[in-house]
Amino acid sequence: MGFTKDHLLARLQELQIDYSKYEHPPVLTVEEQAKYVSSSEGTLSKNLFLKDKKNRYYIVSAMVDTKVDMKVLSQRLGLGKGGIRMAPEEALTELLQVSLGCVTPFAVINESARDVSLLLDQKFMNQTRCIFHPLSNDVSISLNTSGLDKFLQSIERDPVYVDLEANPVVGKDQPPDLAVYVPSNSVVVPELPNKTASIQTPSKNVSAEKTKPAAASAKPSKPAGNVKSAVENSALLVFKDPEKFVEEILDKTSALLLSEMKVENVEALTETLRKRLAPQFTNLAVMYKNKAYSEGFYAGTHSQPKRPQ
Amino acid sequence: MEVDKKEEIASETSSEQVVNPWEVSAKDGGRIDYDKLIDQFGCQRLDESLIARVERLTSRKAHVFLRRGVFFAHRDFNEVLDAYEGGDKFYLYTGRGPSSEALHLGHLIPFMFTKYLQEAFKVPLVIQLTDDEKCMWKNLSVEESQRLARENAKDIIACGFDVTKTFIFSDFDYVGGAFYKNMVKVAKCVTLNKAMGIFGFSGEDHIGKLSFPPVQAVPSFPSSFPHLFPGMDMLRCLIPCAIDQDPYFRMTRDVAPRLGYSKPALIESTFFPALQAKNGKMSASDPNSAIYVTDTAKDIKNKINRYAFSGGQDSIEKHREIGANLEVDIPVKYLSFFLEDDAELEHIKKEYGEGRMLTGEVKKRLTEVLTEMVERHRMARAAVTDQMVDAFMAVRPLPNMFE
Numbered sequence: 009m010g011f012t013k014d015h016l017l018a019r020l021q022e023l024q025i026d027y028s029k030y031e032h033p034p035v036l037t038v039e040e041q042a043k044y045v046s047s048s049e050g051t052l053s054k055n056l057f058l059k060d061k062k063n064r065y066y067i068v069s070a071m072v073d074t075k076v077d078m079k080v081l082s083q084r085l086g087l088g089k090g091g092i093r094m095a096p097e098e099a100l101t102e103l104l105q106v107s108l109g110c111v112t113p114f115a116v117i118n119e120s121a122r123d124v125s126l127l128l129d130q131k132f133m134n135q136t137r138c139i140f141h142p143l144s145n146d147v148s149i150s151l152n153t154s155g156l157d158k159f160l161q162s163i164e165r166d167p168v169y170v171d172l173e174a175n176p177v178v179g180k181d182q183p184p185d186l187a188v189y190v191p192s193n194s195v196v197v198p199e200l201p202n203k204t205a206s207i208q209t210p211s212k213n214v215s216a217e218k219t220k221p222a223a224a225s226a227k228p229s230k231p232a233g234n235v236k237s238a239v240e241n242s243a244l245l246v247f248k249d250p251e252k253f254v255e256e257i258l259d260k261t262s263a264l265l266l267s268e269m270k271v272e273n274v275e276a277l278t279e280t281l282r283k284r285l286a287p288q289f290t291n292l293a294v295m296y297k298n299k300a301y302s303e304g305f306y307a308g309t310h311s312q313p314k315r316p317q
Numbered sequence: 318m319e320v321d322k323k324e325e326i327a328s329e330t331s332s333e334q335v336v337n338p339w340e341v342s343a344k345d346g347g348r349i350d351y352d353k354l355i356d357q358f359g360c361q362r363l364d365e366s367l368i369a370r371v372e373r374l375t376s377r378k379a380h381v382f383l384r385r386g387v388f389f390a391h392r393d394f395n396e397v398l399d400a401y402e403g404g405d406k407f408y409l410y411t412g413r414g415p416s417s418e419a420l421h422l423g424h425l426i427p428f429m430f431t432k433y434l435q436e437a438f439k440v441p442l443v444i445q446l447t448d449d450e451k452c453m454w455k456n457l458s459v460e461e462s463q464r465l466a467r468e469n470a471k472d473i474i475a476c477g478f479d480v481t482k483t484f485i486f487s488d489f490d491y492v493g494g495a496f497y498k499n500m501v502k503v504a505k506c507v508t509l510n511k512a513m514g515i516f517g518f519s520g521e522d523h524i525g526k527l528s529f530p531p532v533q534a535v536p537s538f539p540s541s542f543p544h545l546f547p548g549m550d551m552l553r554c555l556i557p558c559a560i561d562q563d564p565y566f567r568m569t570r571d572v573a574p575r576l577g578y579s580k581p582a583l584i585e586s587t588f589f590p591a592l593q594a595k596n597g598k599m600s601a602s603d604p605n606s607a608i609y610v611t612d613t614a615k616d617i618k619n620k621i622n623r624y625a626f627s628g629g630q631d632s633i634e635k636h637r638e639i640g641a642n643l644e645v646d647i648p649v650k651y652l653s654f655f656l657e658d659d660a661e662l663e664h665i666k667k668e669y670g671e672g673r674m675l676t677g678e679v680k681k682r683l684t685e686v687l688t689e690m691v692e693r694h695r696m697a698r699a700a701v702t703d704q705m706v707d708a709f710m711a712v713r714p715l716p717n718m719f720e
Contacts, residue, residue: 247700
């Protein structure tokens with residue numbers, strides 16, 4: 009459910025943010041990008057997606073010739089000397105929902121990136137226009153920092169500009185000056201699940217489905233995740249197993265009966281039961297029927313002996 | 318004969334409302350004027366007497382969307398009912414353009430209603446997934462649009478369609494044979510100028526777009542599905558859809574008699590409003606404008622509390638005095654779509670409108686209703702396997718489709 013470049017550009021237009029758009033073949037590096045977008049259009053940016061040891065993520069967006077020293081940055085964030093490194097590709101896809109070579113401040117428009125801290129090069133503020141990818145690396149847009157600020161404010165983020173080349177002393181009496189920008193929440197990005205559900209058992213589909221929406225906000229609960237899909241598996245049996253099917257119907261009916269016991273009139277009670285339960289049970293029955301049919305259909309279409317090629 | 322209405326398509330126009338398959342926006346930032354739309358399009362209001370007739374013919378209470386005016390307009394629905402009463406059946410045709418994986422509640426509405434129609438009238442259904450359209454209009458790759466079509470098919474199946482009466486097909490897979498023959502017949506009847514007038518195409522649009530409308534038109538003709546309706550060329554078709562699809566079917570109805578086919582009937586719905594109530598309809602481009610079928614209970618609660626536009630007053634005192642503005646209040650609007658119990662809805666409207674109930678309470682009830690719905694959908698969705706999708710999409714006869 010990530011934003012696409014068209015969504016983003018539509019949003020910028022809605023916010024009446026002035027920008028210029030340049031389309032070009034997909035580019036993975038700043039050098040390549042520079043071939044297609046000239047410096048007269050604006051200043052190019054390099055964008056780093058970083059991660060610390062506690063699973064907190066950062067986008068650092070800087071002018072190409074700004075020197076970003078990772079050791080210094082790590083210290084200024086209060087993470088010690090080697091506390092920060094490039095984030096892995098899965099995090100790029102899961103949290104920023106962009107492809108390789110496409111890190112951009114605009115990625116924070118995605119809900120999945122809400123805990124990602126965005127640090128912008130102070131030197132952008134002196135430029136007429138700066139160039140970023142609008143969520144896709146076959147397009148670049150140039151805009152003024154006031155436009156970028158307006159965009160960030162529209163998604164309830166305060167723009168943070170930092171002197172990335174500064175190297176202040178960090179010590180006992182000099183607290184790390186960027187520590188305040190460390191995200192308060194860490195994010196667990198699971199390894200890329202195998203989504204090619206070609207062999208069909210309900211369990212495979214359930215777990216493949218579950219990881220996608222849950223990824224960005226999952227706390228370290230991987231074991232719990234597995235237990236959950238096991239519970240869902242047995243819940244799905246209700247669509248396949250006649251006994252579970254009947255059990256489900258009797259359970260729901262008894263529950264409703266007990267909760268409505270205070271009703272004096274038995275006829276009224278049965279009316280209520282019908283009204284409340286009929287739609288639910290019809291859905292249950294239809295799905296049961298569909299499952300039986302599908303399995304029969306599969307068996308039927310696969311029952312011919314293999315013919316020699 | 319249909320009067321050929323010339324629409325002002327697209328841009329110039331924030332002074333006129335725009336409703337076509339690719340753009341929906343209200344006049345001057347207000348709300349869509351449905352009466353004007355019915356007038357402009359030339360279709361008819363679905364009135365109480367028609368609803369009563371449906372209840373009589375199906376021996377059951379009309380679907381909540383009919384009772385609340387969600388499906389509010391039609392073309393020839395009464396003729397279809399006449400034929401049905403006389404023993405002549407019909408089939409249903411609806412579809413989806415699979416442009417995104419994420420479906421929101423607005424997307425489900427035509428399917429929920431179609432499912433009711435299938436059950437109530439005991440008729441078969443064809444569902445078209447226009448993967449080719451999205452490939453062209455949204456510039457998706459062929460593979461991606463096909464993949465999305467299959468994913469969307471799962472959510473559609475989860476709405477509760479009966480596999481013994483339902484055929485789902487994707488254009489990339491199915492176009493050809495009898496279907497394509499009908500496409501060519503339809504295409505021969507529509508000049509370039511006419512297509513440009515109806516759909517707003519211009520010299521800048523690629524020819525793929527120009528040749529698409531027949532694809533969406535021909536499922537209205539039973540001869541497009543020889544495996545389903547052999548020898549039933551006069552079988553009538555009823556199309557439940559949102560009213561922005563009307564242009565396709567005006568064109569189809571215009572062409573049908575020239576091909577010796579019956580005109581398809583339509584039953585049309587309003588748009589499902591966005592959470593923040595900005596004019597127009599829910600948009601898949603803004604995740605917070607909609608409740609998605611993948612949202613958790615927590616997401617739903619948050620979205621409703623934070624983004625649902627409230628018609629309540631600024632202060633409690635003022636609210637108790639004047640009451641809520643029900644015209645603009647989104648939670649009440651949503652409840653009118655999804656809260657089954659007419660009496661409860663009336664009660665809420667009365668109490669809230671007169672200031673005795675507060676926004677928080679209405680939002681809470683809405684959260685309950687939507688959470689239950691989304692949960693049920695998710696459960697059903699989890700039971701849909703690729704095998705089941707294959708079965709729904711197989712080109713096979715449906716021997717018991719009218720039972």
